[in-house]
Amino acid sequence: MKIEEYIKSLPNDIISGDDVQLPEHSFRKIFEFLNLNENDVFYHLGCGDGKGIKIALQEFHVKKAIGVDNNKEKIQQAKKLAEENDLKAGKFLCEDVVTTKIDDATAILFWFTDIEIIEKMKKRFQSLHDGCRIVTIWGPLPECLPAQVDFPYIINQVPFKHADLKEQLLAIFGIKCIDFVTAWEYAERYTKAVAPHNVENDRFLTILQSLIIWINAKNLGITCGDDIPIPIKNYMEILKKFFGIEVEHLLNDTNLKF
Ligand SMILES: C[S@@+](CC[C@H](N)C(=O)[O-])C[C@H]1O[C@@H](n2cnc3c(N)ncnc32)[C@H](O)[C@@H]1O
Numbered sequence: 001m002k003i004e005e006y007i008k009s010l011p012n013d014i015i016s017g018d019d020v021q022l023p024e025h026s027f028r029k030i031f032e033f034l035n036l037n038e039n040d041v042f043y044h045l046g047c048g049d050g051k052g053i054k055i056a057l058q059e060f061h062v063k064k065a066i067g068v069d070n071n072k073e074k075i076q077q078a079k080k081l082a083e084e085n086d087l088k089a090g091k092f093l094c095e096d097v098v099t100t101k102i103d104d105a106t107a108i109l110f111w112f113t114d115i116e117i118i119e120k121m122k123k124r125f126q127s128l129h130d131g132c133r134i135v136t137i138w139g140p141l142p143e144c145l146p147a148q149v150d151f152p153y154i155i156n157q158v159p160f161k162h163a164d165l166k167e168q169l170l171a172i173f174g175i176k177c178i179d180f181v182t183a184w185e186y187a188e189r190y191t192k193a194v195a196p197h198n199v200e201n202d203r204f205l206t207i208l209q210s211l212i213i214w215i216n217a218k219n220l221g222i223t224c225g226d227d228i229p230i231p232i233k234n235y236m237e238i239l240k241k242f243f244g245i246e247v248e249h250l251l252n253d254t255n256l257k258f
Pocket of ligand 1: 016017018019020021045046047048049068069070071074095096097098111112113114117
């Protein structure tokens, strides 16, 4: 089956990202990287059950923490968590991130993959105070040069500096082109950073992710060589033979197919 069919067979709330919640160890890592502190007004956009806000307040002592989510049940859960933990400087809003008020933000966690939301938010982020840090996961904001990178966590800082794809690549991966080893290493880092630990699933996800990274890089013209590296060919074969999932058709260059 083609990878698109495989993805369609997975639960919709997982694929849309709406039911994806970061584990607590990821929040701690992100907040350390952000250097979140008592001077910060912190927003978690898409805050889910509010655990990120709780950690920001209790362990990083931010001045104010605001969680925004458009899911009523999640906001109810978050409010309950705030009450149980007496989080007086915490606030939860059941609103759309695209229209919610964020003017006083100094630090924001923004993990969205929907390109429409990302484009709209980028425009809004641009008018925030100079120095405001926005953490994204996996990629920077479109056409922005990251201020700091601890992959998969990326700090975009206001005012944004413009960057083309190659400049972003250099800032994130520290290299000028993508080979198999880079694709594998970064896929693994991503899985470890945001997923609950499960060795068997992790390996499967890393294979899938590294193939997708390499194929996307190839289609964008930023791989290191013109041919398909042997390990990429092997993993494509493994994916097809043992998991019944095909990815070769994603390559734009039909001459490369084997
Ligand atoms: C990891 S975030 C991102 C999900 C998002 N669909 C994406 O583009 O990847 C997940 C949280 O964001 C919330 N969410 C999704 N869309 C939202 C929106 N437009 N405004 C506020 N919260 C939203 C979900 O209820 C969920 O708790």
